[in-house]
Amino acid sequence: MAAFRDPDLAEEAVQDALATALEVWPRDGVPATPAAWIVATARNRALDTLRRRAALGRGLRTLAAGETGWVSPPEPDDDIEEPEADVPDERLRLMFTCCHPALAEDARVPLTLRLVAGLTVPEIARAFLLPEPAVAQRLVRAKRKIREAGIPFRVPPDHLLPDRLGGVMRVIYLVFTEGHSAAGGDVLVRTDLCAEAIRLGTAVDELMPGEPEVRGLLALMMLTDARRGARVAADGSLVMLADQDRRRWDRDRIARGRELLESALRHRAPGPYQVQAAIAALHAEAPDAAATDWPQIAALYDALLDMTGSPVVALNRAVAVAEADxxxxxxxxxxxxxxxxxxxxxxxxxxxxxxxxxxxxxxxxxxxxxxxxxxxxxxxxxxxxxxxxxxxxxxxxxxxx
Amino acid sequence: MRYLLLIYGDETAADAYPSPEDMEEYMRPWVEYGARWESVIRGGEALMPTSTATAIRVRDGERLVTDGPFAETREQLGGYYLLECDSLDEALEAAAECPGALDGTVEVRPIMDIPEMPS
Known part of the structure; x- marks a missing residue:
């Protein structure tokens, strides 16, 4: 029954599922076990739960860098207004620009890796199994559009934030899942992508500490990445979750992931990433596959299904129900x-x-x-x-x- | 920055060109839209249907005049607004509220800045 315990199904689901942000209410306080984490779900609370510091995003800053001025974030006097005192790192603004919905979807990930993470074109091409000219072409087109169409260089104002932040998280998670998937390519390069995604997630979390889904995403990546060492056999083949040697899981990473998840849940505004992280935490806590808390995982998939409506999530739920009932x-x-x-x-x-x-x-x-x-x-x-x-x-x- | 909102829709739809009696009702959302976005709108017009269009090409000094629009498409250009906005985000917000976006497609295009030529 090994295939049933593969969390990759769930990870895949998130990629097509994040269009809707909803809310699940945990009980008062942060419970010691995930059993109490999800009590009920309700729809469309994203606008209420996503908060922004008022100063952020005030004023429009357009990018006016030249064709070659894009290797690193542009200098403040390079046609871009001085940041306000409490505006955080330029990296955050750059992230929102790179993940703007007006850019082609297949350009957002390479653009983020190039401009925010500083990867080279050959590195990106290797990681995504694409020819270098194709990557270079996408970057050139996207940068040109940012400049010529007037895509702003800023953290979006409150009313645009839920949508845009979702786009940023999606790009980060795509980088992570690309790194985590062992479907092809150079294993080492792909591991670098996981580390890069965690770095990006950490940066956004530090700059926007009031966003529970960002922290949930970071927790999810930590908890998933903790299993990396046990996930690939000596011959390079994939080891399913149920068959993994759990002694090889990174306990420090799991502890850090749990800590982040609990801190995210304290906002009482769960969303798809936090629920995914809770599922990953349950797997991480089980001493062996047989001891996994399947009823709880099935309940979490219920919540995730309510949030996303994704048939892939529904399939994961069916698997959990099979184990539980x-x-x-x-x-x-x-x-x-x-x-x-x-x-x-x-x-x-x-x-x-x-x-x-x-x-x-x-x-x-x-x-x-x-x-x-x-x-x-x-x-x-x-x-x-x-x-x-x-x-x-x-x-x-x-x-x- | 200046942007052009190009409003495309199916001009064969039943309500695409209302009768004079229905005109006021038809125009109401457009009038409201124009008032709401007055601060950024610099101009705009609705166009007569493509059945009134005439296309012209000049090849080797010869004028080739044909009836109808240049290309047959499912949605036709039916009007435009010219906007002056801070950024693409503001233009997209204005475009999203345009009544034409509800049943058609609004294309947002930046206006090209042409540097002044020395005379």
């Missing part, structure tokens, strides 16, 4: 998603594993074949074909923990 209950939920997620291999893997657990081997075999047909990655295909053969030769019991 039995395979039949999980399968019913997964079946409900069959139409919406037909092209998505993890749906078929989930159905296959649950059907096998219920002894319905013929249906399980069909589901594995459907999953193989929808999987491009060769390593994953081999893994699924192995599971399929396991069924034919007497069932999947060997793979169960």
């Amino acid at each position: 039995g395979a039949a209950a999980g399968l019913a939920l997964a079946d409900d998603l069959a139409e919406r997620l037909d092209g998505y291999a993890p749906l078929h893997v989930t159905r296959a594993e649950l059907l096998a657990r219920l002894g319905r081997d013929a249906e399980a075999a069909d589901a594995y074949r459907a999953a193989v047909a929808r999987t491009a990655n060769a390593v994953e295909r081999r893994h699924l074909e192995g599971r399929l053969r396991g069924l034919r030769s007497g069932g999947p019991a060997a793979a169960d923990p």
Whole structure:
């Protein structure tokens, strides 16, 4: 049942899920266990919960740097007004500029890495498996648009902030997930991307300490990154969460992630990143896979589903319910998603594993074949074909923990 | 900075060109919009439908005149505003409130600054 415990499903969900920001209320105070973290959910409180210091964003500052003036943040006298006394680091303004929705989506991540994180074009190209000229081209176009279309160099005013801050967090998390995914590329470079995302998240958190979702994102990245050492086997293959050697998890990172999460939850304005971090914290706390608090994880996925409406989150919830309440209950939920997620291999893997657990081997075999047909990655295909053969030769019991 | 809001919509839609009786009702949101954004609007007009358009090209000194607009598209240019804004963000806010954005598309284009030529 290893595939069920893969938090990557959840991570993937966040990428398409953050359009809506909602609220989940924890009980009074910060509870010692995540059990009390989520009591109820409600919609559309983002505007209430996102607060800004009034001075930030006052006055418009347009970027007027020359074509070559962009290697580092422009100098204050370079056509940009002097920052007000309480305006924080230029990096923050630069982040908001690089993540502006008027820029092409595929330009925001490389632009942020280039201008805010200071990575070189070859480094970005290697990390994202893109040809260098393609990266350079995107950067040139984006920088030209910032200058010529008048995209402001500022932290947005209050009424624009929820939307824009969401865009900034999304870019940071995309950098992180790119680094965390072992689907290809140079492992070392990708690890650097994780570290870079955490650095960016830390910077935004320090500059906007009143934003619980920013802190939640940082907690999520810390808690996920803590598992890095146990995640890749000696032969380079991916080790599923249930099979990881938990002694190799970075306990300091987990503690730091938990601390950040609890501090974020104290604002009583949970959002998708905080809920994701809470799920990651539950995995981190379990001494072994069997001891995982699945009912609690299922409840957190309930909350996340309310916030995002994402079918991928719904699939994760089905997996958690299967662990908490039995395979039949999980399968019913997964079946409900069959139409919406037909092209998505993890749906078929989930159905296959649950059907096998219920002894319905013929249906399980069909589901594995459907999953193989929808999987491009060769390593994953081999893994699924192995599971399929396991069924034919007497069932999947060997793979169960 | 100056921006042009180019307002595109489906001119074949039933309510695209209202009858004289319906005109006041039709214009109300536009009038309200114009008042609300008065401080940045520098100009703007609505256009007659593309059935009234004539396209002209000059090739090798010869004028080629054809009936209709230059390109057939699903949405047609139906009007514009010229704005003077602090930044793209302000222009986008003005564009988002434009009645034409509700059922069509508003394209926001910066006006090119052409440096003065020495005479």
